[in-house]
Structures are given as structure tokens and as C-alpha cells.
Amino acid sequence: MIETALATLLSPVVLFFCLGLVAALLRSPMTIPEAFAKGLAIYLMRAIGLKGGVAMASSPPTVEMFAVFAIAIILSFLLPAIAFLFLRMTSRVSRTDAAATAAHYGSISIVTFVAATQLLSSSGVESSGYMVAVAAVMEAPAIITALLLVSIGEKRKAPVAGSEKGELFREVLLNASVLVLVGALIVGAIVGDKGMDQVSAFFVDPFQGVLCLFLLDMGLSAGRGLRQGWRQLDLAALGFGIYMPLVSASLAAAASLLMGLNAGDATLLMVLAASASYIAVPAAMRLALPEAKPSIYLTLSLGVTFPFNIAIGIPLYLAAAQWLQTIG
Template sequence: MDLNSLLGLAAGTLGSPVVLFFILGFAAALARVDLSLPQPIAKTVALYLMLAIGFKGGVGIAENGAGLASFLPLAVGILFSALFPFLGYGALRLTSSLGRTDAAAVAAHYGSISIVTFLTAIQVLSDRGDTAEGILVAVAAGMEVPAIVAGLWLAAAAGRPGDAAGVDARPALSIREAALNSSVVLLLGALAIGWFTGPAGMADIKPFIADPFKGVLCLFLLDMGAVAGRGLLQNRKAISAGPILFGLYMPLVGAALMAMAVWPLELSVAGKALMMVLAASASYIAVPAAMRLALPQANPAIYTTLSLGVTFPFNVVIGIPLYIALADMLFSVAR
């Protein structure tokens, strides 16, 4: 893909209503205008999006089959999620003044995934006529927990205050919470239902699952933009330049490593792009909840602001077009 094609893709992404509503919410928050949704509505919208994308992924598996090769991306995703926090931890310790506990907490976020970044990329790909394999939904769910385990191991290896019983109890609780958090349960549950009911099930509820999806995603990203902008505004003094730069270059590192891993896999352009999006994203739902339980001494202002206020906007506005362009290039080389 040449520079003109990349710029065209970037311009198309920036011109998407989904991205523009995110930018509106982000800019409004920086201007101290509150456009965020009430919490019950925001949770309902989030649950709808999880249900819709999980169900459509299950239908996709039912239509296309699920041989052994289709589960290779799941294995790659889980392995990446388990190992990438170690690279992130090392990078933070070398390039920032963060302490070991804070560095471990941040690194766990970058091994896990942002489901909203994933949903945004799916819509961008859909707008240009590309559809990914249904198994990618299972990959997204499978990449939640291994990064948390890695982050807790890093924190334990660095040494933490407290008695042995307290140290052992908190990680066990947080890992259970991560494995059973609502996004993972609903994604996998809807995936199973879509897989079981197949195209007939989709035909039954298509007016609910398919038609409103993009509009609901716009509303959700308006809210996420407001949340991200407000968090960045409130916590900007708590973070130095080193961690902020980490929040910008680490997505590119993750996407590049994942690109090398998925190059030989039998995946569509959309599938390879979404694998890179997952590797480039950073959690701001499951992992923060786990870290608050397991590592209460880690500073939430640091890890939440980096994942939601720095990396998430970067990926939505700049990263997704780059990852799609790289997937286009990988697909053309593979052929």
C-alpha cells in the first residue's frame, strides 16, 4: 500500500461517524462540557454492543465452519497476552520513572485488550466491505485474563508489602473477577448462542442485532470520548512524559509483533487487521477492576489515564488505519 492509499484510508476512517462522535466527546470534555451518558444507560449500551458482536461472531463461525486452523489465532492471542506485559514492564522500567508496582499494573493493561477499540475497528472494516472470521470474538475474550496473571506475577516478583495471606488472596480474587467479568461472559455466551442458532437465528433478530448497531456504537463512542478527555484533563499532572510516550509507541510495538505472528496464518485482511488491533489496544475495563483489587497500592490515575486517555484515542484516530493498511500489505504479500 502506497502513501496515498494510506492517507486515503486514514481520511476515510476520520470521516466515519463512529470516529467523529468519539472526537466530539473528547473535545467537549477538554472544553469542560459534559456529554457523557448516565451510568445505567452507558452500561446498557455497552451490554448491547457485546451481545451484538458476540452473536454475529458466532453466526460467522456457524456459516464458515471451525476447523483446527481457525483456532490458531486464539492460541496466538492468548500467548501474546501472557508475554507482552513482560516487554511492556521492561520498557517502562527503562524509559520512565515509574516504580515496579505501577509499571507492572500498566504493563498488564497493554497485554489485555480494549473491546471498544475492537468494535470500532470492526465497524471501520465493515464500512469498506470487509468481514472478519467469527473466531476473532473468542480471541478478544481469551486475551483478557492472561495479561492480568502476568501483571500480578510481575508485581509479586518485584516484592510487595503486606502479609503472605493477603498477597495470596488478592490476586486469586482479581483473576476470578477478570475471568467472570460481564464483557467476557456476554461475549462468549452470545458467541455460543450465535454459533448454535446460525443464520436462522440471525434472521430472527437481525432488526435488533444488525440495523441499530452503528448508531448505538456512535452513541457509546461519544460517551467514551467524554470519559477519555475528562480523565486526561484531570490526571495530566500525575503522569510524566515517559509513560505518555509509552502509551503512544507501545500500541505500534504490539501491532508490529502481532503482524509477524499472523502473517503465515490463514486469515482474511479483516482478521489480520483485528488481530493487530487487539495487540495494540489496552484494557480500561477488566484490568483496572482487577488491579484495584489485587494491587491497591498502584496508582489508578496512571494506568487508567494511559490506557483510556492516551492509547485509546491514538488507536481510534490514527492506529486503526495503520493496522488495516499493514494487514492489506500482509495479505497481498501472502498471496
């Protein structure tokens, strides 16, 4: 576990993230153009989706695969309720802000997922291609749970913002991250290994370098979020950003043990459960709960939980999954 943690901490990916984080905290003018950063994100999601689709094409559907999908959806609905209770019981965060924040902790961070797949690859641990599709189905359920939590508690008189025109529906189910990921997954499943060979020079070889650039930008964003949003959070709320991923990963680990998942799939399921969205869910919350404060939910998801998972969480989840495999 110590060797895995050190290998992760000293990898170029994590070091570039730390560079961006430190630069932002020191108020450096370093920046990456927003359009370029979005292009990097689309590239990463296409690359990981293609790889997953190719892997799915070579392996037929199994009972285990459908079980993992079912558990993932259940977790995505359940985790926001747990996160909401923790925030309301331990911090001064309002009900609306707690619900908006909780939605982030039931959804997933695709960049954390990508970083985890790279650690598995470098460690020689195999995982199933369908885990990419599992990541895609965990995007939306958490948002539904968050809206229910607010509606039950406050008896909202007005409809959810944007719902009359279907804007929220489109934002949740047709957002760019889901479309690109699922679309690339389908393309990969259709073209298979032969098609992947034709684009490997673009989607395989440069992948690590692009990931380093993207995490540099993520480090800058996380540092700015910490610098600007920490004043609105008490110690209990900041602590939530660290212990909630561990709670979520523990539930996913228990499910993995019951299903008998291999170490790679168990690690990725734990990573998906433990990660927090900072792309799809914030966009949806701007429509659904415009009164919620981005300085709270983005500071926690991007400024606290994301760095924790990148530096400590992922190697911890891999070590736990390998240990579970020995006792399973």
C-alpha cells in the same frame, strides 16, 4: 491507506468520540448517565458476540483457528512483560504502577475491536467470526503476568488483595464483559442465521447509532482522564501510550504473516494486540493491586492509547495487513 484513514477520521463513530473528548477537555458539563453507558456497552458486546457466533456456526474449526487462539494467548502473556520493561526503563513510574499499567496493554479493548470490525465491513474486508472468541481469551492472561511481575520484584508478604475469597478469580474470569461476549457468541453459534434474522432489527440495524453514543461517552471519559491524570505522567510515559500499541501490533503482524492470515483476521489480531483494556483490567487491578494509581493506568489506556487507535491505529493496521497479504 490515506483514503482509509480519512474515511475513519470522518466517520460518525470517530467524530462523536472527538466531540466527547473536546467537550471534556473544555470542562463542559455534558455527561451520560453511568447506568445508560453500561447498558450501551452490554448491547455492543451482545451484538458483536451474536454476529461472531453466527459466523462460527457456518464454518467448521480449522488448524488455522486453533493457531490464532494459541498466538493470541501467548501475546496476552508476553506483551505485559514487554510493556513493563519499557515503562521501567524509560519513565519514572513505580514498579507497582508499571505492572498495573502493563496488564492493560496485554488485555484488550472490546470497543476498539468493535470499531475495527465496522471499518472492515465498510471497506469490504472479510474476517472470521471466531475472532470474537479470540478477543475473549485475551482478557485474563495479561493480569496473571502483571501479578507475577510485582511478586517477583517485591516479594509481597501479604497475599494478593481479595485472593482468599476468590474475588480476583471471579473478577478476571467471570467479569461481565467476558460473560456477555462469550455468552452471546455461544447463543449465536446455536441459533445460526435463522435465529439472527429474528433479532436483526434490534442487534444489527441500530448498531452504528448505539456505537456512536457509546463512543461519545468514551470521549468524555478519555478527556477527563487526560485533564486529571496528565500531571502524574512524564513525557516518556505519555509516549509509551502511543508507541506501545505500535510495538504490539508489529508482533501480531509478524505472527499473522507466519500463519498466512487473510487481511481481515490479521487486522483484528493487530487491533487486539495494540488495544488496551479500560473495563475488565481496571476492575481486576482494584482488587489485585489497590496501591496502583488509576490516574496513571487509566490515563494511558483510555486517555492516550484508545484515541490513538480509534483515529490513527486501526486504519494503519488495516493498511499494514493488506500490504502483508501482498508480500505473503
